[in-house]
Amino acid sequence: MCEDHTVLHRDYPNQLCSIANSLEVIGERWSLLIVRDVFNGNRRFGEMQSSLGVARNVLSARLQRLLDEDILERRQYQESPARYEYFLTAKGLDLWPTLIALLNWGDRYSPTPGGPPKLIRHKVCGGHVSERGVCEACGETLTARDAIQVPGPGRAAALAAAAAGESA
Amino acid sequence: MCEDHTVLHRDYPNQLCSIANSLEVIGERWSLLIVRDVFNGNRRFGEMQSSLGVARNVLSARLQRLLDEDILERRQYQESPARYEYFLTAKGLDLWPTLIALLNWGDRYSPTPGGPPKLIRHKVCGGHVSERGVCEACGETLTARDAIQVPGPGRAAALAAAAAGESA
Numbered sequence: 001m002c003e004d005h006t007v008l009h010r011d012y013p014n015q016l017c018s019i020a021n022s023l024e025v026i027g028e029r030w031s032l033l034i035v036r037d038v039f040n041g042n043r044r045f046g047e048m049q050s051s052l053g054v055a056r057n058v059l060s061a062r063l064q065r066l067l068d069e070d071i072l073e074r075r076q077y078q079e080s081p082a083r084y085e086y087f088l089t090a091k092g093l094d095l096w097p098t099l100i101a102l103l104n105w106g107d108r109y110s111p112t113p114g115g116p117p118k119l120i121r122h123k124v125c126g127g128h129v130s131e132r133g134v135c136e137a138c139g140e141t142l143t144a145r146d147a148i149q150v151p152g153p154g155r156a157a158a159l160a161a162a163a164a165g166e167s168a
Numbered sequence: 169m170c171e172d173h174t175v176l177h178r179d180y181p182n183q184l185c186s187i188a189n190s191l192e193v194i195g196e197r198w199s200l201l202i203v204r205d206v207f208n209g210n211r212r213f214g215e216m217q218s219s220l221g222v223a224r225n226v227l228s229a230r231l232q233r234l235l236d237e238d239i240l241e242r243r244q245y246q247e248s249p250a251r252y253e254y255f256l257t258a259k260g261l262d263l264w265p266t267l268i269a270l271l272n273w274g275d276r277y278s279p280t281p282g283g284p285p286k287l288i289r290h291k292v293c294g295g296h297v298s299e300r301g302v303c304e305a306c307g308e309t310l311t312a313r314d315a316i317q318v319p320g321p322g323r324a325a326a327l328a329a330a331a332a333g334e335s336a
Binding site for chain 1: 179180181183184185186187188189190191192193195197200201204220221259262263265266267268269270271272273274275276277278280284285286299300301302309322323327
């Protein structure tokens with residue numbers, strides 16, 4: 001029941017607001033993290049399942065919803081059995097400013113030990129990307145295709161801690 | 169059970185990512201719309217309940233979570249019975265770029281008949297605020313306190329349609 005509610009009815013009826021309309025589409029559990037995964041280059045079901053640790057049936061339902069909403073599109077890369085890779089549409093790519101804002105807010109207020117696990121850089125000049133998706137080095141307002149993600153200091157620290165825990 | 173899961177455990181365990189960390193805090197159903205309501209000046213429980221149409225117990229739980237997370241703070245405005253108004257903290261105000269990005273994405277891809285129901289304007293010069301929270305007239309990068317919300321063309325159309333429906 002939890003998982004199906006957004007398919008059966010609107011989460012936010014009577015909300016005369018484009019924020020509510022956005023959350024109808026991407027506010028489900030996992031949906032925005034799936035979009036993030038595709039931004040990060042995890043295009044295949046198995047990669048996403050491994051990255052997210054989400055149940056297969058939930059991931060499958062969320063991917064279908066994102067296809068239905070024209071946020072993702074899929075392209076077959078293998079026959080028998082048929083296998084697909086998922087790509088962001090223009091509508092999906094336009095979620096980048098939302099993700100960048102959430103990333104920066106999380107870095108600031110839910111910091112991970114050792115610093116941000118991920119850093120976003122301007123492809124062309126290597127500058128840091130601000131919470132507004134602007135390159136802090138050259139001042140250009142960026143879109144999804146202008147930016148790359150690189151590991152941040154927090155990622156190395158967290159992976160080291162995880163490795164130490166496993167060997168203990 | 170649906171409503172309590174985020175209190176009982178983390179939604180996105182093992183997600184080494186500040187986007188996931190942000191969604192732990194504000195990704196619950198209704199939470200971001202409550203934050204939006206306070207941005208819009210709906211500071212009292214009854215105003216929010218009326219605006220959102222959400223069950224009282226759900227609203228109460230979400231408000232408590234937002235207080236616990238230091239996104240909202242409350243100030244008593246009446247004794248016996250005690251009544252409170254809710255205000256955004258600095259952490260809550262810093263969700264503005266996320267909300268602006270979601271608002272613009274919704275305006276673009278889930279448009280309401282007649283146009284956007286809300287428009288965001290720069291207080292000082294009246295310029296339109298971009299999806300990056302930048303004034304398109306004067307070029308200033310804005311924060312929550314620099315912007316005001318005004319009814320958009322879609323709001324008038326939707327209210328007129330609702331009134332016509334009620335009188336039919």
